[in-house]
Amino acid sequence: MTPEGLVYRPELLNEAEERALFDELGRLDFHEIRMRGVVAKRAARHFGVDYDYERRSPVQAAEPIPAWLVPVRERAAEFAGVEAEELAEILVQRYPPGAQIGWHRDAPAFGVVVGISLGSSARMRFRRDKGGVRHTFELELEPRSGYILAGEARTAWQHHLLPAKALRYSITFRTLRRPGHARPGLMAADPSAALDHASAIRGLLWIVAGVLAAVELLLNATAQSYDVRTALPARANAQASSIVSSSPSS
Numbered sequence: 001m002t003p004e005g006l007v008y009r010p011e012l013l014n015e016a017e018e019r020a021l022f023d024e025l026g027r028l029d030f031h032e033i034r035m036r037g038v039v040a041k042r043a044a045r046h047f048g049v050d051y052d053y054e055r056r057s058p059v060q061a062a063e064p065i066p067a068w069l070v071p072v073r074e075r076a077a078e079f080a081g082v083e084a085e086e087l088a089e090i091l092v093q094r095y096p097p098g099a100q101i102g103w104h105r106d107a108p109a110f111g112v113v114v115g116i117s118l119g120s121s122a123r124m125r126f127r128r129d130k131g132g133v134r135h136t137f138e139l140e141l142e143p144r145s146g147y148i149l150a151g152e153a154r155t156a157w158q159h160h161l162l163p164a165k166a167l168r169y170s171i172t173f174r175t176l177r178r179p180g181h182a183r184p185g186l187m188a189a190d191p192s193a194a195l196d197h198a199s200a201i202r203g204l205l206w207i208v209a210g211v212l213a214a215v216e217l218l219l220n221a222t223a224q225s226y227d228v229r230t231a232l233p234a235r236a237n238a239q240a241s242s243i244v245s246s247s248p249s250s
């Protein structure tokens, strides 16, 4: 089952473009990725918007996009049908042999994801549980290829990459799910925003239901200890009725 919203395009870049990018990437100073105290084998660099791996959230004001990435972002934007500026977050990752990325969905603050692969090919796996059934899908990310994660591929499916066999680089562009950063048409086509609102409302309803249930329990407990008609404690009411029943009838 192919995830809805997943688009794959081989040869998004040509070989000359890949070679030029490889030179730039070879000069780039990559930063370590640390999650819960563990340093990942792959390394990263963020442009446009920074990212906090511990909190899984974007942080504004990262380094500006370098000139050599501008045409690549334009190509990615053209591929995804968005304006280049909408691809506000750019993540460049270096996967040495053996480096991988675990199962995850991209942070909800991001919208559409466009990925570009360079160097070694990589196997990207998808999984989703629906109606008690596990669905899976696999995609070979060839060098110079591009992919889009939108719709369910972005929100309902998780993905991960198997360990790289040789050096691989990926450049990932992401829109931000904030008004003014994503085109209205794209936001409408991406159901993940609506899904997030729906789950927030569902969560709120569960809290309200919980509070109501607690109030009902409290009222029941109060009604059991007190005679609601006389507001006397139940024991006092029992004593009162036994006094009434034991008194001689006239």
Ligand SMILES: O=C(O)CCC(=O)C(=O)O
Pocket (backbone or CB within 6 Å): 091, 093, 101, 106, 115, 116, 117, 159, 161, 170, 171, 172
């Ligand atoms: O390297 C890739 O193409 C995938 C990157 C990815 O899944 C991520 O950074 O969330």
